[in-house]
Amino acid sequence: MRYLIGIFLLLLLVLHQDNWFWEDDTLVFGFIPMGLFYHACISVAASVTWFLATKFAWPRALSDGEEASQQGANI
């Protein structure tokens, strides 16, 4: 899953360079310029990717260490 999330991130960075919409003057919903709309979608896609990262690629060793340190503090 970690590799898949890494691939999603790389894909996001590649999709960020949207040469295909560079001169597109379409107004999505009649008011958002295509270039702005596309990049707003990139922002949403970034949040989704990071959500997946925190669900499936969260550093396991760190969580254990964190628990241990909290137990230590309680003692």
Place this chain on the structure above:
Amino acid sequence: MTQLVIIVAYLCLLLLLGLGASLLFRGTSKDYLLASHSIGPFLLLMSLFGTTMTAFALVGSSGEAFKEGIGVYGMLASSSGIIHSLCFFVLGIKLWSWGHRFGYTTQIQFFRDRLQNDGIGLLLFPIIVGLVIPYLLIGVISSGVVIQSMTGGAFPELFPTSNPGTHGGVPPWIGSLVICCIVLTYVFFGGMRGTAWANAFQTIVFMVLGIVAFYVIAMKLGGQPSFLENLRLCSDAVSHEKITRIDMSKTKFLTYLLIPLSVGMFPHLFQHWLTAKSASSFKLPIVAHPVFIMIVWVPCVLIGIWATTSLVPGKPPLPRISGTDIVNANAVLPFLVKTQTSAVLGGFLTAGILAAIMSSLDSQFLCLGTIFTGDIVGHYVGNDRLTDRKKIWMARGFITAIVAVTYGLSLLPQRSVFGMGVWCFSGFASLFPLVLAAVYWKRLTAAGAYASILTMIVTWLFLFRQSGFGQDRAFTVDIPVGGVTYETMPVLTIFLASAVALVAVSLVTRPPNEQTLARFFGAK
């Protein structure tokens, strides 16, 4: 005058919040500087977001969209959504974990410990302070501009100017001074807890009021009863150049991707990371940060491009840069808020803009005080020889000195908020290879770190000089390949030079000792 009353009331409320936080102060320097590692997910999200969203985000983004069009969103906002969270995930959690375990309060402590080298702190200290000051200047200058634009007409006899947009407004030297004093006061008494509370409160204020401003300005400019109809009218009136990126270089856009990496080396963000209660506290900021950026930037960019249209009334005219006929892009947003909304709403919206500015200034002030106290005085005089009380007062003294220097610099002739920010961020972004290597590359040596930092600063200074010390805002490093010239942002050259120096020198110098590596990365 109504705006002024609301602004003053808001600033008083902020002071009360800072003083309220000081009631929870436990009297230790750890509490003053790191809020005793007590910040949970929501406060961490709001304080990280509030800190990264500066005047650069609100005033700079609308101003830059006014000049360059919608491309500014892709250049900085969507890229930041990906890369800021990447820095929180890849660096923030790891550094929090080590900071928690080894008791760091500053970045320099981490580098000294990780590289087992004392001098690295002396080299990093002036560079970090030198790069944070322009960042502080962005906020201080913008706050003066915003207050003057918003109070225009309030005191025509006391503060006359030749510009109708600012005539009678509180002059920037007073506005900036007041903002510096307010932030200084709540940082002074509230420390990191006060800063985190104020950041959370201010982030909510500027996000909510930003959306309200967007709605009201769209309704006023469009003049139709339907909101959607007004949005369509406003965007329809924008020129082809502003709703596309026809005038923007593709390679410049691509190389801008490196700028948000600066977040990995911002000393004030490092300090905010250390305030987290647990590693899990990072989850919410990592996920929500890109969408929060979108919520703030999309309306600002739209307002910026709408300001270029004939829908904006000719009278009063858009504010000009003093002594020229060039529109002051930094004043576009406050000008529209003032002329297109009611006095009461205008006052609240100004408070929102000031909130965004102050929520960054506070963290930066506090972190500089922390670095000075912990890394210079405490380190060389001996931390055990200084009481906590002394450390806190030293931090406060240094913060006051830095605020005084920054305020003095803000009185010099103005530069573009956006242009200044880009140079400052380029410096921090080019130190990213250093922090990444320190966290993940066991072969990094102190000599490699020195080489990287020195190469960064020499290349940065050389290119900054080439750009006429930032005067040439369109400055790029041009790379000719096969008869075509590719424009790149200076950050690419500085970043690559710094990374190559780091790797090359590390590989030819003696590897770090096993004991240190075992402490950070575990036994082999």
